[in-house]
Amino acid sequence: MEYDLMIAGSGGQGILACGKIFAYAGMNENLQVTYYPSYGAEVRGGTTRCGVRYSDVTIASPIVDSADALIVFNEPSLRKYISYLKHGGMLVCNSSLVHKLPHNGTYTVHQVPATDIAIELGNEKVCNMVMSGFFLNLMPRISKQSLLKAMDEVFDDIKPALKQLNQSAMEKGMEYAG
Amino acid sequence: MTTYTVPEILNEARTHYCAGCGHGILHRLVAEVIDEMGLREEAIGVAPVGCAVIAYEYLNFDMSEAAHGRAPAVATGIKRSLPDKLVFTYQGDGDLLAIGCTELIHAANRGENITIFFANNNVYGMTGGQMAPTTLEGQKTLTTPSGRNIKDTGHPIDAMKLLENFQSVVFLARGILTSPKEIAKTKSYIRKAFEIQQQGIGFSMVEVLSQCPTYWRMTPVNALKHIEQTVTKQFPTGIFKDI
Amino acid sequence: MTEKILLCGNEAIAEAAIQSGCRYYYGYPITPQNEISAYMSYRMPQVGGTFIQAESELAAINMVYGTATTGKRVLTSSSGPGISLKQEGISYLAGSELPAVIVNVMRAGPGLGNITPSQADYFQATRGGGHGDYRTIVLAPASVQESADLTKRAFVLADKYRIPVMLLLDGMQGQMREPVLIEPLKETEQFDKSWCLTGCKGRKPNIARSLYLEDKALPDLNERLLKRYAEIEKREIDVDQYKTGDADIVIVAYGTPARMCRSMVDLFRKKGVKVGLFRPITLWPFPYDLLEKTSKHTQEYLVVEWSAGQLIEDVRLALGKSKPIHFHGVLGGRLMKINEVESKLDSIIANMGAHI
Numbered sequence: 001m002e003y004d005l006m007i008a009g010s011g012g013q014g015i016l017a018c019g020k021i022f023a024y025a026g027m028n029e030n031l032q033v034t035y036y037p038s039y040g041a042e043v044r045g046g047t048t049r050c051g052v053r054y055s056d057v058t059i060a061s062p063i064v065d066s067a068d069a070l071i072v073f074n075e076p077s078l079r080k081y082i083s084y085l086k087h088g089g090m091l092v093c094n095s096s097l098v099h100k101l102p103h104n105g106t107y108t109v110h111q112v113p114a115t116d117i118a119i120e121l122g123n124e125k126v127c128n129m130v131m132s133g134f135f136l137n138l139m140p141r142i143s144k145q146s147l148l149k150a151m152d153e154v155f156d157d158i159k160p161a162l163k164q165l166n167q168s169a170m171e172k173g174m175e176y177a178g
Numbered sequence: 179m180t181t182y183t184v185p186e187i188l189n190e191a192r193t194h195y196c197a198g199c200g201h202g203i204l205h206r207l208v209a210e211v212i213d214e215m216g217l218r219e220e221a222i223g224v225a226p227v228g229c230a231v232i233a234y235e236y237l238n239f240d241m242s243e244a245a246h247g248r249a250p251a252v253a254t255g256i257k258r259s260l261p262d263k264l265v266f267t268y269q270g271d272g273d274l275l276a277i278g279c280t281e282l283i284h285a286a287n288r289g290e291n292i293t294i295f296f297a298n299n300n301v302y303g304m305t306g307g308q309m310a311p312t313t314l315e316g317q318k319t320l321t322t323p324s325g326r327n328i329k330d331t332g333h334p335i336d337a338m339k340l341l342e343n344f345q346s347v348v349f350l351a352r353g354i355l356t357s358p359k360e361i362a363k364t365k366s367y368i369r370k371a372f373e374i375q376q377q378g379i380g381f382s383m384v385e386v387l388s389q390c391p392t393y394w395r396m397t398p399v400n401a402l403k404h405i406e407q408t409v410t411k412q413f414p415t416g417i418f419k420d421i
Numbered sequence: 422m423t424e425k426i427l428l429c430g431n432e433a434i435a436e437a438a439i440q441s442g443c444r445y446y447y448g449y450p451i452t453p454q455n456e457i458s459a460y461m462s463y464r465m466p467q468v469g470g471t472f473i474q475a476e477s478e479l480a481a482i483n484m485v486y487g488t489a490t491t492g493k494r495v496l497t498s499s500s501g502p503g504i505s506l507k508q509e510g511i512s513y514l515a516g517s518e519l520p521a522v523i524v525n526v527m528r529a530g531p532g533l534g535n536i537t538p539s540q541a542d543y544f545q546a547t548r549g550g551g552h553g554d555y556r557t558i559v560l561a562p563a564s565v566q567e568s569a570d571l572t573k574r575a576f577v578l579a580d581k582y583r584i585p586v587m588l589l590l591d592g593m594q595g596q597m598r599e600p601v602l603i604e605p606l607k608e609t610e611q612f613d614k615s616w617c618l619t620g621c622k623g624r625k626p627n628i629a630r631s632l633y634l635e636d637k638a639l640p641d642l643n644e645r646l647l648k649r650y651a652e653i654e655k656r657e658i659d660v661d662q663y664k665t666g667d668a669d670i671v672i673v674a675y676g677t678p679a680r681m682c683r684s685m686v687d688l689f690r691k692k693g694v695k696v697g698l699f700r701p702i703t704l705w706p707f708p709y710d711l712l713e714k715t716s717k718h719t720q721e722y723l724v725v726e727w728s729a730g731q732l733i734e735d736v737r738l739a740l741g742k743s744k745p746i747h748f749h750g751v752l753g754g755r756l757m758k759i760n761e762v763e764s765k766l767d768s769i770i771a772n773m774g775a776h777i
Contacts, residue, residue, distance in 0.1 A: 023427055243513075252483050255445070
């Protein structure tokens with residue numbers, strides 16, 4: 001089994017945390033896994049991305065250049081990284097911020113208004129957890145249990161209220177996927 | 179009558195210093211104080227790059243060299259590893275205030291519990307008598323042949339003024355070695371600085387205006403007069419900070 | 422730590438240092454190794470250690486020198502431009518025969534370059550970027566787990582030979598996260614610490630020095646160092662050879678490129694081409710003899726590195742002109758992609774003709 005995931009959005013949207021959670025979750029499933037972030041000079045704004053690779057065997061390179069799934073949090077990152085999605089891959093969009101989809105794509109598209117759902121929950125920042133939950137239902141090898149454990153491992157130092165909010169956001173995302 | 183002998187803390191070596199140089203006296207003062215405090219076996223000194231580079235040939239306890247200017251960083255590493263030892267650096271004006279100014283300022287600002295002895299003789303001795311950060315206005319050196327021009331080279335840097343506003347600096351004093359009375363006063367500064375370190379209070383520094391007859395082109399006696407009459411005008415003596 | 426956790430290479434090095442008994446870290450911020458100092462800033466206080474964010478790389482390496490004189494395990498880390506600044510101190514550590522571990526997480530240069538991964542500091546690391554006749558042991562991991570394991574080895578080698586040891590990683594290894602298990606270092610050797618500065622109670626004073634003005638004293642030091650370096654060359658060479666035993670083509674690479682090339686070995690073997698990977702783990706001492714041995718059966722060599730051609734010089738030293746040595750170098754500022762290596766191998770094979 002080999003599965004490559006790319007997550008992209010703007011700096012500050014929790015892209016890297018989302019990637020770390022999926023990497024941790026893969027580890028919890030006893031898969032070989034690598035996580036590699038883009039790291040630029042800008043701290044906020046701009047586009048940021050990370051790649052997570054899963055495999056049953058040793059992973060040669062952590063670079064994702066032909067992703068099985070591309071998760072985009074906003075439109076600029078969709079435009080910038082759509083070429084990294086392989087033919088027949090899966091595009092997962094935050095439809096609150098992505099309005100224009102490319103024509104004639106050779107991939108399946110899944111949309112969730114993650115920012116709107118996060119705002120309804122009272123904190124726009126948990127958009128990444130909504131996206132995570134939504135994607136979880138589309139990703140066969142990661143169980144909910146592994147993802148929850150991964151969230152604890154990545155956010156090991158947060159207040160109980162925020163932990164609860166993250167979990168609710170993740171579950172809302174899962175529900176939306178149905 | 180007092181007879182001066184070589185204490186255990188000083189090696190019976192002839193120093194390489196020029197006739198009339200202040201380093202020999204300052205070495206002895208530091209050594210005597212350590213001896214009187216019974217701390218020879220607890221002391222770790224850091225030698226500079228400059229005339230005192232082989233101070234460890236004369237001082238009979240554990241010592242380290244340091245790259246030029248980096249003695250406060252080396253001392254930081256030693257003191258953090260062995261907080262109970264008496265750790266000091268012994269540095270000249272080029273080492274401390276030119277190439278090592280950054281290390282000095284930041285060790286002082288961190289309040290490292292170390293002591294710095296600063297031998298300020300207004301000139302680079304080891305390399306042949308070039309301008310130092312503390313060279314006086316108008317002073318002739320190898321690289322200021324017409325005398326130091328402050329418009330071109332800046333003013334002499336006053337280490338006491340530089341450091342006194344740092345909140346973590348605990349003790350600052352400047353002494354001279356021109357007479358038994360002044361030497362005794364300078365020795366009391368050295369002792370105070372070490373006592374402060376022993377109490378763990380923080381950063382201490384004693385500057386000593388030291389004579390360099392060779393590169394001042396003076397006799398040893400005139401060099402002492404020069405310190406009393408001229409150098410102390412630029413660099414006044416006394417205690418500048420004592421918290 | 423007794424279970425696997427997901428760490429980036431930088432954090433793995435930091436934790437492995439803690440697990441090796443290192444309680445002193447001094448560093449100055451520079452990308453892409455900032456996770457090391459961030460990690461140490463909270464981890465050192467937890468274990469009663471010392472963390473100082475130094476005022477510069479110069480200060481940091483000299484704090485390292487200070488702690489090294491006391492015989493305690495000490496770590497610093499940086500990237501290219503900062504390592505250049507540390508070179509003075511590394512030379513002094515070597516001259517004063519002091520153990521210390523220095524991490525270089527390489528970014529692209531020259532000059533300020535940029536922060537993307539690179540391997541362009543190979544010369545600086547293996548030739549000794551500082552002044553004087555000296556060597557540092559250079560270890561090159563290729564995974565997060567190996568970064569942790571070699572960190573532990575680095576501390577042991579430093580103590581054993583009283584020598585600065587450098588861990589050389591490309592920025593991708595520093596940033597990449599993988600599951601890693603970091604157990605405490607099992608100490609198997611006792612090291613002589615009679616030379617340390619500890620206060621001269623009951624013994625003659627010890628001096629940490631690299632200045633030798635007396636007649637013959639400096640040649641004596643240099644001869645002592647040379648002997649030690651010869652001993653290290655004899656005992657400590659390490660290389661990972663993957664299917665080189667019968668290989669017609671051997672790829673030579675270290676770090677992340679080596680990882681990528683390993684998958685090429687499997688790919689081309691499936692196609693029926695005997696490819697092998699020769700991955701030096703010690704860049705100094707370099708495994709010249711072991712590489713030369715492969716030339717008895719290997720026809721062609723391919724050097725893959727993230728620089729304009731530095732590792733290849735050691736490969737040439739090992740092989741001379743006996744066999745063709747091909748080169749695929751990716752310049753700093755650009756990511757290396759596996760399919761580039763595949764194309765390069767395809768073209769080598771096409772030109773080799775019928776003999777495989």
